[in-house]
């Protein structure tokens with residue numbers, strides 16, 4: 217059954233603070249928690265517990281630089297909630313990494329794992345460092361020492377890191393090796409996002425973009441819009457954006473704009489997405505191949521059916537939300553829509569499919585990787601993609617049920633699904649001791 221996106225939601229379930237454009241990840245995570253709790257009959261004591269992480273580990277990481285001097289960095293691992301299983305979440309190497317940011321992002325991971333019904337809780341960590349200023353050897357030393365400092369609190373049954381900003385499959389391979397050497401046994405399940413040769417999964421790299429494409433297909437089906445008659449604009453042509461754009465193109469949609477940091481390629485008759493190099497294939501080269509170039513700001517307000525922001529956070533803001541002409545926004549990036557913009561889009565009846573559902577293909581295939589590692593048996597790519605499609609459909613159906621039953625936004629519906637599962641698990645397990 218399809219109707220136009222609903223605009224009658226009243227925003228019940230009062231937020232603790234009014235959303236602002238400069239909200240931190242932690243403020244957003246807590247506000248979303250309160251918002252979802254307002255729609256549910258959930259024990260306030262459980263909500264209170266979920267406002268805080270279970271543990272935050274802060275470690276000092278001294279490394280020898282190539283010139284022989286010693287430099288000391290600070291690393292974090294925030295572990296939010298493990299009621300449904302071990303902690304799971306990325307490790308980022310970035311100068312802006314802070315304790316609070318890790319806590320906020322670990323909460324987002326809890327919601328993301330729960331909306332996908334994965335047996336994991338949320339974690340996030342990282343090191344406050346600019347990885348571009350390190351040589352490969354220095355980065356390896358940093359990673360191995362970080363692994364050693366976190367060794368007691370990570371593990372396949374405790375907490376399973378993955379790549380994030382500034383880290384990659386090689387980083388995960390070093391981390392897995394350092395952990396395995398100290399534990400005395402090869403333990404591939406301690407991290408995901410590894411190269412396949414050391415236990416990584418086929419299809420992991422494309423998974424977030426693939427889930428964005430699957431969710432776009434599902435949203436179009438829901439609103440009775442054949443993909444063949446659907447136009448799409450995608451901001452960002454990296455791992456998420458290029459994979460999503462190419463799949464949607466293959467499945468019959470007309471991708472009219474794609475972009476990178478330098479600007480956007482625009483062709484109203486449709487772009488041959490396979491012919492445009494992704495960030496991985498040729499970095500920041502989209503505009504080099506374009507006949508018509510428009511700005512990233514103009515891409516966001518193009519008159520298309522579906523807008524997929526897949527580059528950065530906070531790109532749909534109070535300033536441009538009134539000008540978004542797309543009927544559906546499918547969030548490929550994490551947090552591309554500010555809370556203020558979200559309210560404007562809701563009022564205008566634009567359906568926003570949230571990041572915790574749309575780009576959750578990454579953590580879902582990470583879960584598959586963990587299963588493969590534990591069972592010591594690799595899956596072929598077809599199986600990974602088929603199971604991903606099945607998991608996305610299951611999650612979509614659960615979110616759709618809440619969307620229809622409670623007359624809320626798609627974002628609220630996703631958080632309601634997540635919070636109900638977490639709260640129910642807490643209820644059943646009780647508070648220890």
Ligand code: NAD
Nearest residue numbers: 424452453454455456476477495526527548549550575578
């Ligand atoms: P990427 O580095 O592979 O690609 C990023 C793309 O965005 C590049 O094409 C780059 O040119 C473009 N870009 C950078 N700055 C831009 C700007 N100011 N304006 C427009 N385009 C710009 O990154 P990715 O892995 O595709 O990640 C994109 C987003 O998706 C991030 O928010 C990330 O957190 C999120 N995400 C990634 C994954 C993953 O596993 N890769 C999973 C979930 C969410």
